[in-house]
Amino acid sequence: MKFTCNKEVLLKEISIAQEIIASKNAISILSNIFIEAKDKNLIIKSTDMKVFFKTKVPVNVIEEGSTTVYGDKFFGIVSTFPYDEIEFSQNDVTAVIKPTTQKKPEYKLKIIASEKYPEFPVSSSSFFEMPIKDFREMIQQSIFAVSDDETRYFLNGSYFEKEGEKINMVATDGRRLAFVGKTADKKINDFSGIIIPPKILNIILKRSGDEGLISISVNDKSMFINFASYQFSTILIEGNFPNYKKVIPEMQEFSLSVKREEMLGALRRVSLMVEKKSHRIFLGIAPGRIAVSSEESEIGTVDDEIPCKYDGKEMTIALNFRYLEEPFKTMTEDEIQILFTQVQKAITIKPVPEKDYLHVVMPMQT
Numbered sequence: 217m218k219f220t221c222n223k224e225v226l227l228k229e230i231s232i233a234q235e236i237i238a239s240k241n242a243i244s245i246l247s248n249i250f251i252e253a254k255d256k257n258l259i260i261k262s263t264d265m266k267v268f269f270k271t272k273v274p275v276n277v278i279e280e281g282s283t284t285v286y287g288d289k290f291f292g293i294v295s296t297f298p299y300d301e302i303e304f305s306q307n308d309v310t311a312v313i314k315p316t317t318q319k320k321p322e323y324k325l326k327i328i329a330s331e332k333y334p335e336f337p338v339s340s341s342s343f344f345e346m347p348i349k350d351f352r353e354m355i356q357q358s359i360f361a362v363s364d365d366e367t368r369y370f371l372n373g374s375y376f377e378k379e380g381e382k383i384n385m386v387a388t389d390g391r392r393l394a395f396v397g398k399t400a401d402k403k404i405n406d407f408s409g410i411i412i413p414p415k416i417l418n419i420i421l422k423r424s425g426d427e428g429l430i431s432i433s434v435n436d437k438s439m440f441i442n443f444a445s446y447q448f449s450t451i452l453i454e455g456n457f458p459n460y461k462k463v464i465p466e467m468q469e470f471s472l473s474v475k476r477e478e479m480l481g482a483l484r485r486v487s488l489m490v491e492k493k494s495h496r497i498f499l500g501i502a503p504g505r506i507a508v509s510s511e512e513s514e515i516g517t518v519d520d521e522i523p524c525k526y527d528g529k530e531m532t533i534a535l536n537f538r539y540l541e542e543p544f545k546t547m548t549e550d551e552i553q554i555l556f557t558q559v560q561k562a563i564t565i566k567p568v569p570e571k572d573y574l575h576v577v578m579p580m581q582t
Contacts, residue, residue, distance in 0.1 A: 219278055233260055267413070284333055303315065311327050371389060463562070485518065496511050503530075
C-alpha cells in the first residue's frame with residue numbers, strides 16, 4: 217500500500233479514530249487504527265469493541281492495500297509532522313511515513329495485519345433522519361445529568377425513545393433529571409426505548425456541526441449513527457430505564473423568573489465558598505429578589521443577591537450547586553423560569569418562553 221495526502225485532512229480523521237480507542241497497549245490490535253487505500257480514498261476505522269467508527273477521505277492512491285497502525289504513535293507523528301503533504305507506504309511489518317518532497321523526517325512504525333482487525337457490525341433495521349442540529353441540542357441539554365454510579369448501570373446513559381409524534385432524550389442520576397423532546401418525522405418507525413452510552417454522544421457533540429441531517433438506526437442491542445462522511449455504531453446499555461414521567465411535576469404552585477447571566481454570576485461568586493463534598497447552596501426566595509448563599513464551613517461563608525420576578529411567599533431551598541449551574545450554563549435563553557411548591561419537593565427549570573426541554577432537580581436537606 218502506498219498513498220500521499222494532506223496532513224490536516226488526515227489529522228482530523230485520525231484524531232476521531234484515536235478518541236474511540238480505549239487500549240494503549242502497543243501489541244493489541246484494538247490499539248490500532250485500520251487504514252485502507254482504495255479507489256482514490258483512504259478508509260479509516262477504529263473501535264474499542266463497544267463504539268465503532270468508520271470514515272473515508274480523498275487521497276492520492278499509488279498502490280492499493282490495507283493495514284493497521286498503532287493509533288497513539290500514528291496520531292502523534294501526523295500531528296507534529298513539519299510538512300503539509302505526507303507519504304505513507306508499507307512493507308510486510310513496517311509502515312514508512314515521510315514527506316513527499318523531502319527525505320527527512322522518516323518514521324518507521326510497526327504494523328499489524330488488517331486481517332486481524334475486528335469485523336464491524338451492520339444494521340439490520342432501516343434508518344431514519346432528523347436535523348443534526350436537533351440531535352445536538354438533545355445531547356447538550358441532557359448528557360450532563362447521566363449518572364456515573366456504576367452500581368446503577370441502567371442510569372449510565374441517555375434514554376432515547378419515540379413517543380407518538382416526538383423523539384425524547386432523557387438522562388438522570390436519581391437526584392436530577394433532564395428531558396428533551398423534539399418533533400419526529402412521521403416517516404420514522406416506532407422503536408422501543410434504548411439507553412445510549414455517553415461516549416458516542418460526547419463524540420458526536422464534539423465532531424458534528426449544525427447543518428444537514430443525521431441518519432439513525434436502532435436494533436435491539438446496537439445503535440447506528442451516520443452524518444457527513446462518518447459512520448458510528450455503539451453497543452447499547454441493557455436494563456430498564458426508570459419511569460421518568462413520574463419524576464416530572466404536573467403542577468407547581470409557585471414560579472419565579474430570573475436573568476440567566478445574573479444567576480450564573482451569583483453562582484460563580486458563591487461557588488468560591490461552597491463546601492466541596494456536599495456542594496450545598498441556599499436560595500432565599502422572596503418577592504423581587506433571590507438571596508444566594510453558601511453554608512457555614514471552616515473557611516467561611518458568602519451571601520449574594522440578585523433581582524427576580526416573584527410575588528409569592530418567602531422560602532429557602534437548599535440545592536446542589538452543580539445541579540443548578542449546569543442547566544443554566546447549557547441554556548441559551550436570556551430569562552429562565554424556576555417552578556416549585558415546597559422546600560423539599562422537586563423544582564423545575566425551564567426557559568422563557570418555554571421550549572422543548574426542561575430540568576428537574578431534587579432539593580437537599582436544609
